[in-house]
Amino acid sequence: MTETAAFRVIHARVPRRRDPVSRWYRRNERAALSAAGIVSFIAAWQIGADAGLIDKFFFSSPLDVLAAGAAEVQKARFWEDVKISAIELGVGTLVALVTSVPIGIAIGWYRRVSLTFDPWLNFFNALPRVALIPLVVLWAGLGVEMKTIIVFFGGFFSIVLPTVEGVRTVDRQFLDVARSFRAPERLIFTSLVIPGTLPFIVSGLRLAVGRVLAGVIIAEFYAQTSGLGVMIARSASTLQPDRMLFGVLIFTILGIGLTEGIGIAERYFQRWRPSIDLEEAA
Amino acid sequence: MRTEHLALSARGVKMQYRDRGTGNALLAIDNIDLDVPDGAFVSLLGPSGCGKSTFLKIVNGLLPATAGEIKLHRVAKGREDAMVFQDAALFPWYSVLDNVAYGLVCAGVSRGEARKRAAPFIDLVGLKGFDDKYPYQLSGGMQQRANLARALAVDSAILLMDEPFAALDAQTREVMQAELLRIWNAAKKTVLFVTHQIDEAVYLSDRVVVMAARPGRVIADIEIDLPRPRDLSVKRTPEFAVYEEQIWRLIAGQYGKTPQPGAAS
Numbered sequence: 303m304t305e306t307a308a309f310r311v312i313h314a315r316v317p318r319r320r321d322p323v324s325r326w327y328r329r330n331e332r333a334a335l336s337a338a339g340i341v342s343f344i345a346a347w348q349i350g351a352d353a354g355l356i357d358k359f360f361f362s363s364p365l366d367v368l369a370a371g372a373a374e375v376q377k378a379r380f381w382e383d384v385k386i387s388a389i390e391l392g393v394g395t396l397v398a399l400v401t402s403v404p405i406g407i408a409i410g411w412y413r414r415v416s417l418t419f420d421p422w423l424n425f426f427n428a429l430p431r432v433a434l435i436p437l438v439v440l441w442a443g444l445g446v447e448m449k450t451i452i453v454f455f456g457g458f459f460s461i462v463l464p465t466v467e468g469v470r471t472v473d474r475q476f477l478d479v480a481r482s483f484r485a486p487e488r489l490i491f492t493s494l495v496i497p498g499t500l501p502f503i504v505s506g507l508r509l510a511v512g513r514v515l516a517g518v519i520i521a522e523f524y525a526q527t528s529g530l531g532v533m534i535a536r537s538a539s540t541l542q543p544d545r546m547l548f549g550v551l552i553f554t555i556l557g558i559g560l561t562e563g564i565g566i567a568e569r570y571f572q573r574w575r576p577s578i579d580l581e582e583a584a
Numbered sequence: 585m586r587t588e589h590l591a592l593s594a595r596g597v598k599m600q601y602r603d604r605g606t607g608n609a610l611l612a613i614d615n616i617d618l619d620v621p622d623g624a625f626v627s628l629l630g631p632s633g634c635g636k637s638t639f640l641k642i643v644n645g646l647l648p649a650t651a652g653e654i655k656l657h658r659v660a661k662g663r664e665d666a667m668v669f670q671d672a673a674l675f676p677w678y679s680v681l682d683n684v685a686y687g688l689v690c691a692g693v694s695r696g697e698a699r700k701r702a703a704p705f706i707d708l709v710g711l712k713g714f715d716d717k718y719p720y721q722l723s724g725g726m727q728q729r730a731n732l733a734r735a736l737a738v739d740s741a742i743l744l745m746d747e748p749f750a751a752l753d754a755q756t757r758e759v760m761q762a763e764l765l766r767i768w769n770a771a772k773k774t775v776l777f778v779t780h781q782i783d784e785a786v787y788l789s790d791r792v793v794v795m796a797a798r799p800g801r802v803i804a805d806i807e808i809d810l811p812r813p814r815d816l817s818v819k820r821t822p823e824f825a826v827y828e829e830q831i832w833r834l835i836a837g838q839y840g841k842t843p844q845p846g847a848a849s
Contacts, residue, residue, distance in 0.1 A: 481645075482667045483738065484663075484691070493675065573718075574719075574720070
């Protein structure tokens with residue numbers, strides 16, 4: 303009889319040589335799988351609609367949405383709506399960004415400013431800002447100004463709170479370094495407070511993308527004057543799901559585009575950070 | 585050049601905190617007198633809580649003392665003192681070069697000029713070729729080299745070093761100790777070095793000032809009469825062991841006298 307083995311042997315794993323196709327796949331797994339996910343969803347929707355499993359009256363179909371879009375871009379009214387929405391979004395967001403960052407830094411840095419404004423920040427943050435739309439209408443009417451203000455509200459509070467938080471969590475030891483070398487106040491801001499707060503400002507921006515897009519749509523729904531939100535609302539009420547979904551698609555692509563843009567800016571501004579490579583971790 | 589004048593002279597320095605919880609006054613440092621001659625390497629050695637780092641921060645101006653007086657010899661240009669921090673405390677968003685140049689920028693030197701003046705110190709501490717790297721790309725020992733270069737670059741008369749090698753592994757620490765002596769020789773600085781490691785203090789110093797805790801105070805001031813330049817082999821000599829033994833007895837003796845925190849009383 304043979305003896306029972308006294309050792310459990312752990313073998314080395316020799317890396318296998320892979321064929322070019324699976325090597326390409328391993329390198330592009332993320333892109334390949336997300337593309338496959340999107341394509342199969344759209345294909346299932348189209349096939350289901352064509353086969354009558356999905357009711358086109360309510361859900362339309364991908365090709366119908368594209369056709370509606372092709373028809374839409376011929377119209378002057380559509381481009382007028384795009385222009386209005388773009389102005390509201392652009393101006394509202396830009397003003398929110400250039401005001402919220404300095405105000406957030408001031409509140410985070412100066413104790414007395416913080417003590418004075420903290421209650422107001424909490425108040426406005428707790429308040430569902432949609433509830434202010436009727437009031438803003440009272441101030442500014444139903445035009446572009448009112449909708450820009452709503453966009454501004456969404457953006458401002460998304461950015462100001464993380465900025466305050468970021469300033470307050472600036473590492474004490476870096477502050478000691480700056481003070482030890484007698485850094486002038488201005489240099490403390492540019493060398494320390496702003497770079498340390500930047501990651502927080504960026505996460506505020508990410509939050510802001512969703513809030514400003516929601517803000518512009520809600521404000522346009524409410525005002526019913528002009529803009530892509532009106533186009534979406536009218537299409538739904540006139541039973542044109544394909545045209546409505548085309549409007550939704552524009553906002554979706556805009557949201558993805560803005561988020562991607564922020565990601566690119568973030569990677570540029572934070573090249574001093576060790577990058578965590580998801581592909582490698584997987 | 586030694587003992588021409590004092591680079592630092594402290595008299596009756598006291599530091600008192602008020603405990604936030606109990607409201608009691610806590611004496612962190614009681615009556616420290618200390619003279620550091622120009623060009624000397626002096627260590628402050630003591631257990632944690634003896635106020636040695638606090639004293640360094642008072643000298644550096646980061647903390648105001650409750651009582652007493654510190655005189656730093658005034659220098660014609662530049663800073664009197666510069667600090668080498670315990671954690672390298674390099675700004676992660678600055679390259680090595682910009683970190684080393686930071687003290688100069690703080691002193692009002694333009695960024696371009698500061699970089700030009702900082703570059704030789706990167707070579708001096710042995711980081712040649714790492715100018716454009718970010719701190720996360722450096723090992724702990726290399727970060728401490730950059731930390732040292734930043735303090736050297738402002739060309740201060742006295743270098744204040746706050747346990748700069750405490751967080752390093754034992755081998756890197758020894759390498760850095762030898763490197764520090766080489767740089768000290770090259771840069772001709774006065775150094776006030778805080779540590780809790782006996783062998784580190786003996787190896788580096790002309791004088792070891794031994795402190796005790798609760799309240800923080802000086803209990804001995806020992807002249808280290810070992811020939812310079814010293815290399816690491818001096819740590820294996822009997823003379824070195826005698827100094828270690830003497831200081832160890834001083835510190836161990838303190839534990840017999842004062843009740844330890846956590847011990848039953």
